Amino acid sequence: xxxxxxxxxxxxxxxxxxxxxxxxxxxxxxxxxxxPPPTRPVTVDLSVIITGVGAVGESKHHSFNxxxxxVRRGDTVRLRVMNLTFARHGLEIPGYGIRTRxxxxxxxxxxxxxxxxxxxxMFQYRCNIPxxxxxxxxSPDHESQVGYLVVLDEPR
Amino acid sequence: xxxxxxxxxxxxxxLSGLAxxxxxxxxxxxxxxETAETRRAAPPTTVTLxxxxxxxxxQGVFAHRWYPTMMIVREGDTVDLVVxxxxxxxxxxxxxxxxxxxxxxxxxxxARIKFVADKVGVFGYHCSLPYDPxxxxxxxxxxxxxxxxxxxxx
Numbered sequence: 001x002x003x004x005x006x007x008x009x010x011x012x013x014x015x016x017x018x019x020x021x022x023x024x025x026x027x028x029x030x031x032x033x034x035x036p037p038p039t040r041p042v043t044v045d046l047s048v049i050i051t052g053v054g055a056v057g058e059s060k061h062h063s064f065n066x067x068x069x070x071v072r073r074g075d076t077v078r079l080r081v082m083n084l085t086f087a088r089h090g091l092e093i094p095g096y097g098i099r100t101r102x103x104x105x106x107x108x109x110x111x112x113x114x115x116x117x118x119x120x121x122m123f124q125y126r127c128n129i130p131x132x133x134x135x136x137x138x139s140p141d142h143e144s145q146v147g148y149l150v151v152l153d154e155p156r
Numbered sequence: 157x158x159x160x161x162x163x164x165x166x167x168x169x170x171l172s173g174l175a176x177x178x179x180x181x182x183x184x185x186x187x188x189x190e191t192a193e194t195r196r197a198a199p200p201t202t203v204t205l206x207x208x209x210x211x212x213x214x215q216g217v218f219a220h221r222w223y224p225t226m227m228i229v230r231e232g233d234t235v236d237l238v239v240x241x242x243x244x245x246x247x248x249x250x251x252x253x254x255x256x257x258x259x260x261x262x263x264x265x266x267a268r269i270k271f272v273a274d275k276v277g278v279f280g281y282h283c284s285l286p287y288d289p290x291x292x293x294x295x296x297x298x299x300x301x302x303x304x305x306x307x308x309x310x
Contacts, residue, residue: 004158011171011172015171015175018175021176021179021182021183022182028186039276039278040277046303051214065210065223066224066225071278080300085214105214105215
């Protein structure tokens with residue numbers, strides 16, 4: 001057998017092997033990608049209450065209710081923020097650049113924020129009124145008055 | 157003739173070697189088809205929760221809300237909810253998109269709803285008992301008693 005013939009035989013063998021592997025890959029290449037069915041954007045319309053937690057009377061702990069809001073990317077979020085405490089509080093979501101004014105406690109302390117959750121991820125919301133006992137702004141637990149907006153990055 | 161034939165054979169050998177490498181790479185990196193094993197890795201679960209009518213108060217304002225306000229399950233999970241009403245007015249929970257509804261919950265009563273979350277999407281729940289002070293049905297903030305169930309795709 002000449003070197004030429006053995007090269008040709010080897011080439012045919014390798015080519016045949018390549019053909020077999022290519023053929024084996026065909027079914028998965030033809031398979032459409034598995035994606036969850038598309039879902040329509042909705043409006044998540046919620047009231048967010050700023051309230052004292054725990055003891056009756058002058059609470060030392062303040063929180064947002066709910067403290068976690070979950071939407072899908074593309075959903076519209078409408079938050080009616082109301083303050084039931086005795087101090088001024090507010091709500092801001094720095095990651096989305098939106099905030100309420102300082103809301104006095106009681107029926108007048110309400111503001112609605114509306115935005116489209118067009119960025120996926122976790123976004124903290126927090127009180128945007130620094131603690132100042134002289135002016136009745138916020139409370140000593142200002143830093144722990146936080147919550148999270150979770151925007152699920154579902155494929156659309 | 158002999159010389160060019162050998163050159164051609166070597167060229168064919170190199171080409172088919174390349175073809176073998178490329179097809180091997182494609183074959184080994186082919187997308188994995190979902191099997192029964194991978195499906196078993198995340199079996200559907202039952203999400204058991206107790207939901208209550210929570211009352212928030214302060215500054216003379218009373219706010220009634222479904223608590224929890226948001227629930228997340230995956231498609232195929234079973235939702236098992238015990239809905240209780242510790243409020244002094246009657247309420248009723250309705251999950252519109254799933255046709256689930258408790259009976260009227262008088263003060264102190266509770267009811268259980270159980271269903272399989274087989275539809276993906278966002279489903280609102282609300283109080284379906286209209287405000288009627290004469291019957292002690294619901295409260296003036298009836299329209300604010302809203303929450304959402306999110307069912308994510310599996």
